[in-house]
Amino acid sequence: MDKFESMRAFTQVVNSGGFAAAARAMGMSRSQVNKLVIALENELGIQLLHRSTRVVTPTETGLAFHERCVEILASLEEAERSLIQLQAEPRGRLKVNAPMTFGTMHLAPALADFMVQYPDLQVQLTLNDRFIDPIEEGFDVTVRIAKPQESASLIVHPLAAAPRVLCAAPNYLKAHGTPTYPEELRHHSCLHYGQLVVEHQWTLIGAEGEQTIAVKGVLCSNNGEVLRDAAVQGLGIALLPIFIVKQELQHGVLRMVLPNYHPPELSISVIYPVNRHLSTKVSLLVDFLQERFGAMST
Structure with a gap:
């Protein structure tokens, strides 16, 4: 049973003074309205209406319940209006x-x-x-x-x-050499994104396919800016998203390493x-x- 719909039907019957008028107001058949009210009475275990062939009036309990129904339904309508407004105007x-x-x-x-x-x-x-x-x-x-x-x-x-790109500072590359092939990274200090300063694996894709290389370094961090700044200071080769190192690459503070290879996107x-x-x-x-x-x- 839709309790709110039954409450609406009961309230409309009391307001309209009968089932026929309530049915017209709700756009339903008289029997549908009657079934909703009967279902509500059965659910509550209370008679809400006095019924006769000529008139329908609320019982004493029904009258008190009607007042509460009016308040509840008004609150429900207000909540629905507020929700619609919230959907239309996000807040x-x-x-x-x-x-x-x-x-x-x-x-x-x-x-x-x-x-x-x-x-x-x-x-x-x-x-x-x-x-x-x-x-x-x-x-x-x-x-x-x-x-x-x-x-x-x-x-x-x-x-x-x-x-992402591999990059390093010019002074690091001058001191340690510029790798030409991915496997040469094994002999470099590689600044790794992660939590532990241990051996990590970098995967690079080139003309010969995909290669995975075990790399080591003196620093790891879970923050890209930390790794970028470490690379700028010449601590090693970093593998970072371009948006983090774009300006440094443009100004020559960092240089791309192994430009013919790229990591998975x-x-x-x-x-x-x-x-x-x-x-x-x-x-x-x-x-x-x-x-x-x-x-x-x-």
């Missing part, structure tokens, strides 16, 4: 998570522009470079730079490619929980980020 909090470097360089300015368009939104932006569970940590939208992976509980929406993706009724604020932000970064030149 409230929007929790966003992103990697530190991309968040600082690109996402934060984009969100500022987004908030100018939707001033009733309050955005909570969290930047970190650790693995997170968006659902467990309650993020509405998460931006990640990785290989897109399918998930039963998350939508992964690629925005743009995030190509990563994607800048926006991630949000699977939801049959996607909120307007999430949908608008996803569309905004797609427009902003979809043609991003990294």
